[in-house]
Amino acid sequence: MIEFTDVVKSYSVGTHALRGISMQIEDGEFAYLVGPSGSGKSTIIKLITGELKPTSGTVHVNGYSLERIRKRELPFMRRTVGVVFQDFRLIQDMTVYENVAFAMRVIGAREKEIRERVPYVLELVGLETKSRRHPKELSGGEQQRLAIARALVNNPSTIIADEPTGNLDPARSLEIMSLLQEINNLGTTMLVVTHEKDLVQRFHRRVIAIDEGLIVSDGMDGYFSYEDQ
Amino acid sequence: MTEWMGISAMKINNIGYLFKEGIRGIFLHGFMSFAAVCVTVACLLIVGTFSAVTYNLSLMITELNKTNEVTAYVDETLTDAEARSVGTKINRVSNIAEAEFISREEALQNFIADHSETEAFEGTSADTFRHRFRVMLTDPRLLEQTKADLENVPGVVKVKATEEIAAGFIMMQDVVEMVSMLIIVVLLIVSLLIISNTVKLAMYDRKDEIAIMKMVGATNGFIRLPFVVQGFILGMIGAGIAFGLEWVMYDAVVARIHEVDTFGFFTLVPFQELLGVMVAIFAGAGMFVGIVGSWTSIRKFMDV
Ligand SMILES: Nc1ncnc2c1ncn2[C@@H]1O[C@H](COP(=O)(O)OP(=O)(O)OP(=O)(O)O)[C@@H](O)[C@H]1O
Ligand SMILES: [Mg+2]
Numbered sequence: 001m002i003e004f005t006d007v008v009k010s011y012s013v014g015t016h017a018l019r020g021i022s023m024q025i026e027d028g029e030f031a032y033l034v035g036p037s038g039s040g041k042s043t044i045i046k047l048i049t050g051e052l053k054p055t056s057g058t059v060h061v062n063g064y065s066l067e068r069i070r071k072r073e074l075p076f077m078r079r080t081v082g083v084v085f086q087d088f089r090l091i092q093d094m095t096v097y098e099n100v101a102f103a104m105r106v107i108g109a110r111e112k113e114i115r116e117r118v119p120y121v122l123e124l125v126g127l128e129t130k131s132r133r134h135p136k137e138l139s140g141g142e143q144q145r146l147a148i149a150r151a152l153v154n155n156p157s158t159i160i161a162d163e164p165t166g167n168l169d170p171a172r173s174l175e176i177m178s179l180l181q182e183i184n185n186l187g188t189t190m191l192v193v194t195h196e197k198d199l200v201q202r203f204h205r206r207v208i209a210i211d212e213g214l215i216v217s218d219g220m221d222g223y224f225s226y227e228d229q
Numbered sequence: 230m231t232e233w234m235g236i237s238a239m240k241i242n243n244i245g246y247l248f249k250e251g252i253r254g255i256f257l258h259g260f261m262s263f264a265a266v267c268v269t270v271a272c273l274l275i276v277g278t279f280s281a282v283t284y285n286l287s288l289m290i291t292e293l294n295k296t297n298e299v300t301a302y303v304d305e306t307l308t309d310a311e312a313r314s315v316g317t318k319i320n321r322v323s324n325i326a327e328a329e330f331i332s333r334e335e336a337l338q339n340f341i342a343d344h345s346e347t348e349a350f351e352g353t354s355a356d357t358f359r360h361r362f363r364v365m366l367t368d369p370r371l372l373e374q375t376k377a378d379l380e381n382v383p384g385v386v387k388v389k390a391t392e393e394i395a396a397g398f399i400m401m402q403d404v405v406e407m408v409s410m411l412i413i414v415v416l417l418i419v420s421l422l423i424i425s426n427t428v429k430l431a432m433y434d435r436k437d438e439i440a441i442m443k444m445v446g447a448t449n450g451f452i453r454l455p456f457v458v459q460g461f462i463l464g465m466i467g468a469g470i471a472f473g474l475e476w477v478m479y480d481a482v483v484a485r486i487h488e489v490d491t492f493g494f495f496t497l498v499p500f501q502e503l504l505g506v507m508v509a510i511f512a513g514a515g516m517f518v519g520i521v522g523s524w525t526s527i528r529k530f531m532d533v
Contacts, residue, residue: 078446
């Protein structure tokens with residue numbers, strides 16, 4: 001579960017990225033986070049991953065209180081949250097298989113577990129036939145599916161995605177959104193930041209809209225009011 | 230300590246990964262690694278050489294102290310028994326290790342024995358000599374003070390010391406110790422910085438990987454360890470090469486001195502005798518620069 005209570009985040013004196021956000025995303029829920037550029041969406045993501053600490057208010061993620069988490073607990077919190085970015089963040093000199101295996105290896109997984117789990121997630125995202133390719137030999141959509149496989153491989157209870165379709169054409173974007181829905185259907189909590197109005201309206205899911213650091217609407221009706229598209 | 234938590238949670242199968250990554254880091258920046266090893270070798274060679282010189286000097290000084298005697302002459306007007314009893318008072322003076330009574334007869338015999346052309350002294354009577362004490366000092370550095378103290382002992386009329394040689398060696402030892410301390414500290418810092426920079430380069434190369442490791446929840450200990458291993462390997466390679474060179478150089482110097490110094494005045498102990506000390510110094514210094522060098526560079530890099 002993700003829970004924000006009166007969260008304020010100021011980067012420096014004057015820039016108030018978030019000005020009092022309260023929201024709750026239940027286990028197994030799917031939510032879109034929308035809002036104009038500079039409204040504070042990435043800031044919310046960074047607060048969830050523990051990259052930033054709130055200036056005031058509390059952030060709870062899967063049982064951890066992030067406003068006062070100990071440094072050595074942070075990695076263990078992060079294992080409960082898979083992250084996907086617009087720019088994929090793949091390791092170019094590793095193959096598809098190695099990119100996914102790497103995420104398991106660096107948290108101390110056994111080779112045996114790795115050999116069983118990696119093919120399973122590659123199949124889930126539809127990359128089972130491309131495991132020996134390198135990222136640059138994949139299409140944008142395939143690269144994003146690889147990034148999703150990596151986010152999934154350690155079996156996190158939550159996946160957050162910051163504009164996962166930002167670099168993809170509409171057809172690929174639809175594929176990725178469908179994949180995220182599928183993963184959510186398997187029980188993973190999902191929070192997706194996006195600008196894709198059409199896609200959001202298509203899926204009829206919860207939409208949290210923010211503007212200038214405040215929640216302006218939150219509901220199932222796919223509310224959109226910003227102009228920058 | 231916190232980062233060690235992550236390490237302790239690791240399984241044996243990760244050790245292979247760590248060494249593979251550590252070695253990969255070295256070859257990724259072959260030239261920098263080479264430079265780091267060279268500087269480490271140079272540093273350790275100098276460290277080792279100064280240590281060897283200091284060690285030999287202190288041995289020589291100890292040896293010299295044994296032969297470096299102070300002679301205290303006893304008042305001629307005293308009887309034999311009275312002369313001997315002066316020894317008790319001499320022993321009470323501070324800094325006296327040992328005082329040995331030498332009668333005027335023994336003194337004559339020694340004198341004759343020291344001079345080959347014995348005939349010249351035939352007929353010399355023991356009366357020409359005075360009873361004396363051969364005094365050994367605990368700390369030869371306090372010679373001046375002890376000499377004055379001895380002169381104040383009732384019954385002692387004169388004190389003679391052969392001080393120059395010892396004083397020279399002691400000064401040399403002091404200077405060498407001071408200079409070597411300074412040089413060792415400076416060189417260790419240089420070698421530390423170079424290793425630190427090499428590791429930093431490797432980390433910089435892999436900042437994307439490190440970011441991903443953090444993202445998926447790798448512990449700081451796990452992220453750091455390959456780099457510490459890299460620094461450790463660099464330090465140990467440097468130490469190994471320096472150790473071999475030091476051995477060869479030392480043996481060459483010993484042989485050369487043996488050739489030149491026919492009096493056996495300078496005696497260097499064979500390298501084998503220094504082996505334990507040297508292995509400890511090289512391994513310790515190599516490990517120190519390697520681990521501390523990488524650790525400090527990582528600390529700065531890792532803080533989110
Ligand atoms: N590191 C930073 N230092 C100072 N200000 C920052 C920093 N990061 C973001 N901001 C500011 O905080 C506000 C929110 O930024 P954020 O990145 O969360 O927006 P966003 O909703 O993700 O925008 P976009 O849709 O363009 O990605 C913006 O005004 C931005 O300029
Ligand atoms: Mg953003």
